[in-house]
Amino acid sequence: MSAIEQLPLEAVPDNGLLRFLTCGSVDDGKSTLIGRLLFDSKTILADTLHAMQRTSEKRGLDVLDLSLLTDGLQAEREQGITIDVAYRYFTTGTRKYIIADAPGHEQYTRNMVTAASTADLAIILIDARKGVLAQTRRHSYLAHLLAIPQIVVAVNKMDLVDYSPEVFARIKAEYLAFAGKLGIADVRFIPMSALLGDMIVDRGERLNWYAGPTLFELLETTPAVHSAHAEKFRFPVQYVCRPQDSGNPELHDYRGFMGRVESGELTIGDPVTVLPSGLETRVRDIQVLGESLPHAVAEQSVTILLADEIDISRGDMIVKTGELPRVSKQIDAMLCWLSESPLDPRRKYLIRHTTRDSKALLAGIAFRVDINSMEQQPAERLTMNDIARVSFKLAQPIFADPYAESRGTGAFIVIDESSNNTVGAGMLI
Known part of the structure; x- marks a missing residue:
């Protein structure tokens, strides 16, 4: 032994x-x-x-x-x-x-x-x-x-x-x-x-x-991830669970919000705010595979049940009341361009942030970084492996934190809608 x-x-x-x-x-x-x-x-x-x-x-x-x-x-x-x-x-x-x-x-x-x-x-x-x-x-x-x-x-x-x-x-x-x-x-x-x-x-x-x-x-x-400092609770909703089982009366009014805790932790009874509506309620239960848990922690996939009936769908976010992220339709970020096709300032792209998608248009390129000399250089377009500070205008708002505070809600990817390929990866400033 x-x-x-x-x-x-x-x-x-x-x-x-x-x-x-x-x-x-x-x-x-x-x-x-x-x-x-x-x-x-x-x-x-x-x-x-x-x-x-x-x-x-x-x-x-x-x-x-x-x-x-x-x-x-x-x-x-x-x-x-x-x-x-x-x-x-x-x-x-x-x-x-x-x-x-x-x-x-x-x-x-x-x-x-x-x-x-x-x-x-x-x-x-x-x-x-x-x-x-x-x-x-x-x-x-x-x-x-x-x-x-x-x-x-x-x-x-x-x-x-x-x-x-x-x-x-x-x-x-x-x-x-x-x-x-x-x-x-x-x-x-x-x-x-x-x-x-x-x-x-x-x-x-x-x-x-x-x-x-x-x-x-x-x-x-080495300290485990998420243990270095206290983090704000962020729960992007992936799926709304409504069991269609008329034979079980307990499931008739069941509405669970499923997803992965990106950061922070949540306890039954905590006051929460739902974005983008801004409506407030409390946590009634936290479940994994039907079993109730007293609390949920970062990187855990759970189902959250709320005390009040609130219209919530995929792409919405549940946060603790008083710990709201930025809600914005314009973002500034450091962008790594991954595609062999250059970034086209005239094209619309899709930005995927947590579980939320939004059409986006490039608003400007502040500079490109020469990663050999670390110098900041002017640029009109980006090619593969380029890293630059950019701005995007979004059709729908996202609920974000600076990447330095939360890697889960501070990161996004850029998708080419015509090919569905991931063409860029960004970090919010």
């Missing part, structure tokens, strides 16, 4: 779900890092490990190629690079993890934006031989723009610089100087060798001058 199994149920620690992202320049070792993390924490299945060993042998390698765990596309394996975002899931018994391995090439910046949008922590890899590169700065800017709460700089391939503390100190100073200009305040630094396993799960014997935690220790102790 393991140590975890011997503990009483209430004594088993649960540090919550952590979504983290690995990013950096090409060949910095992102995929190898994830492979090493899963291999050393013994979370790789035997059949997967066997397949990786066979592929490594076919390549003529004497050691297991751990990058094969995330480089899943044929083109990735042929080129030895990451193109698409690769996701892996694992648990250590005390915490569940979702890992996103983002591509390093500049042309796949939009893929990195997609991966970063839900991450709680970003691991930015730096090759100890090369130091801070343009793609390091680019991914750091994107991580900061997308408000990832925790940033860890992993100085990898320390085995190729003789585990030099001077090299680590120089890269740390260089990165902090750059991060200070962006306004990135809290950064953790770890020297490591993903290939040999130093400071990933085990400390190893070659970095004894580093007194900080290993990467695994840092991941295990």
Whole structure:
């Protein structure tokens, strides 16, 4: 019996779900890092490990190629690079993890934006031989723009610089100087060798001058999402549940509002306001699969029953009374353009914010960001991978918070109605 199994149920620690992202320049070792993390924490299945060993042998390698765990596309394996975002899931018994391995090439910046949008922590890899590169700065800017709460700089391939503390100190100073200009305040630094396993799960014997935690220790102790500060309650309505069961009189007047709690928490009896009507009522019950709960918390999918009959439909939002979001038909945002077709200022697009859709027209482009130099440049249109500050006029109002306060209600996507493709991702200012 393991140590975890011997503990009483209430004594088993649960540090919550952590979504983290690995990013950096090409060949910095992102995929190898994830492979090493899963291999050393013994979370790789035997059949997967066997397949990786066979592929490594076919390549003529004497050691297991751990990058094969995330480089899943044929083109990735042929080129030895990451193109698409690769996701892996694992648990250590005390915490569940979702890992996103983002591509390093500049042309796949939009893929990195997609991966970063839900991450709680970003691991930015730096090759100890090369130091801070343009793609390091680019991914750091994107991580900061997308408000990832925790940033860890992993100085990898320390085995190729003789585990030099001077090299680590120089890269740390260089990165902090750059991060200070962006306004990135809290950064953790770890020297490591993903290939040999130093400071990933085990400390190893070659970095004894580093007194900080290993990467695994840092991941295990990082605060869970939504725990850093108190958040306002936001509940976009996805579906109105009206059971058609005439044989059950208890369900005759049942009206439940189903959705996912984007932020904050709610308790039975709390006063709430429904948007856009502005009508106020109280929470009569909170249910999951027909069972009543005393309260609901962020990221939980629930059904809310209200004390009064109020006309509510999909796209409306339930919030706590006195904690109203902004209600507006014009928005300012930082926009990442994801489509190969440029943004056309003359076209109408569809903006999807939480569960609400609204037709939108571009009102203006304030500037485009050169993510190599971080300079703000004038622009008349946007092309793929461009990031700019823009304004949109909406046909219907949305109920939003600044992205810096709430990633759930501060984000939106832009949809091309003719193709139904997602062409942009925005963060409200």
